[in-house]
Amino acid sequence: MIVTNSYKKRYKWILSAILIGLICTIILAISLGYSSVSIDRLIPTILGQGSFKDEFVLFSIRLPRMIITLLAGVGLALSGAILQGVTKNDLADPGIIGINAGAGVAITLFYLFYPLDTGIFVFLLPIIAFFGAMITALLIYAFSYERKRGIQPSKLILTGIGFSMALSGLMIVLISSSESQKVDFIARWLAGNIWGYDWSLILSILPWFLILIPFILYKAHQLNVLGLSEQVTIGVGVPLQKERTYLLMAAVAIAAVSVSVTGGVAFVGLMAPHIARALVGPRHQYFLPVAMLLGGWLLLVADTIGRNVLEPDGIPAGIVVSLIGAPYFIYLLLKNSRM
Template identity: 65%
Template sequence: MIHPSLLKKQKVILLVLATLMIITITVSLGVGHSSLTFDRMIPTILGQGSFKEEFVLFSVRLPRIIVTLLAGMALALSGAILQGITRNDLADPGIIGINAGAGVGVAVFYLFFPIKEGLFVYLLPVAAFVAALCTAIAIYLFSYSKKSGLEPIRLVLTGVGFSLALSGVMILLFSSVDHFQVDFIAKWLAGNIWGSDWPFILAILPWLILLIPFALYKANRLNILGLSESVAIGVGIAIEKERITLLLAAVALAASAVSVTGGIAFIGLMAPHIAKSLVGPRNQLFLPIAVLMGGWLLVLADTIGRNLVDPDGIPTGIMVALIGAPYFMYLLLKKS
């Protein structure tokens, strides 16, 4: 049973995060090359703005913000699940190579499978998922030992190795395509939010609608898997079955996110850690906070990045890495 004071604390933190998210989204809607003054925002939302105001709000900024928000939520939840099933606080879909696998899938699909534009948007997360799943299975197999089971440190090292190898595959792909296609993949690798249109929201949203409730439903199983294998076996949990099911969910979340935002790491590392530091390690408490935290962090990074440097700004993935890389080093030193 969760203590009522912790539940109350969780609700307060969720309310604070929701407020911060609304403030950040409002600022993000108003700032940019074509500024939209805050006194004109509500009339424009209500359909009383000029053509320019409505175009900037509904065709440029709002879909990008929603895509970024949903992707941040997906990456945060993916990281939380991976940390739970591997019992490794350093697990993150970007660090352990899952995002890189999804990237190769996106690149191959984009370059060699000409699909109608309408279908391309919806099939892209599927292609990313298949490639990321193959990568995750390979990493899992290389990290697993018959004697000691899944080894957390080995998982991170194997994932980093796969990430580097897949980056080499991307370079090989670069050498076989024209300049326009290379430019697209380079932007994707930098984490430049490219899927900034309404169809991309419809492409990523179903994955979240299905998998967020699923993860919350499995929260207690994640609690037990985070303890030890002997405890999990003692309470009657089929460890490998649960791990594989949850791994599929984590891979699907990460793949759906990076297929529309590009290669973004560290959100899945930072958001769960911050959430745990606020309310403790019980998944029922910190998962909802981690989801909101991930969405807010990515929207904040995107807002700062696209307005920091003219003319195109700094890619969101680089902005996140500037914050996340030192945080990763801190966690690494803390665990050593």
């Protein structure tokens, strides 16, 4: 694909527009809500000249939650983009095909049966979620694989949906006889309620993002090639199965780490890559950065809306995203069935 100067200019304008929208949403998210910092007090508070209340709300509540939300949105968008590229299926999403549910079951089991000090639990959380998601991904792969035909994208999606429903049901069974406090946490997780308000949570997931995001962006060229037919991919010297394995592991890992702190959020990984592809085309060097920003922006908008609809508890961001994402998923399903 030849990238012209006009295309690059358009790409920069799109990135700039998304960044401006993201900054505006961040300002609104800080200034709205049960506890908020007014816009005119925002700069003085950042500079250390705000009241104790403003500084507490900004640095102890709003900023940690927003950073966690943005990172999770970025991770889910990247995971969805990889899954769609590797499986060549527009309906692939870590929430829809059961990866998020696998992470959730692992977190539920650990939280209910292996109680630990909160500080240790926070840092173990991404690791637990990763192993749960990876085991689920391997099972989905095994059930979707056919010896003569390999992985069938439609079978992968249907198998993943089945696993997602079964694992969500298992979580409900596990919490049905548990203590009310633990039940509340898992129920909030299932609903996609962003529960992270602590800087320690950011420290626990940040190393994963610092490793996985550069790796995924580095593999953008391989994702372009994997979008071609298998014969062409092998013909240009790309080790097909090896690259698929590396990319799928990265997709599972970044999705698991993301949902470990946000709960069962689906559809971000479906919508953000689709919108990005429509804006800048399928070339992953340009498409992935746009998808990342859109994923973070989409989840932040959903969380901001959810927090302010019903105060003080609000509506979980996962439910807000699902209200938008479910109709979009049905639209894509109908569109693909006609092709």
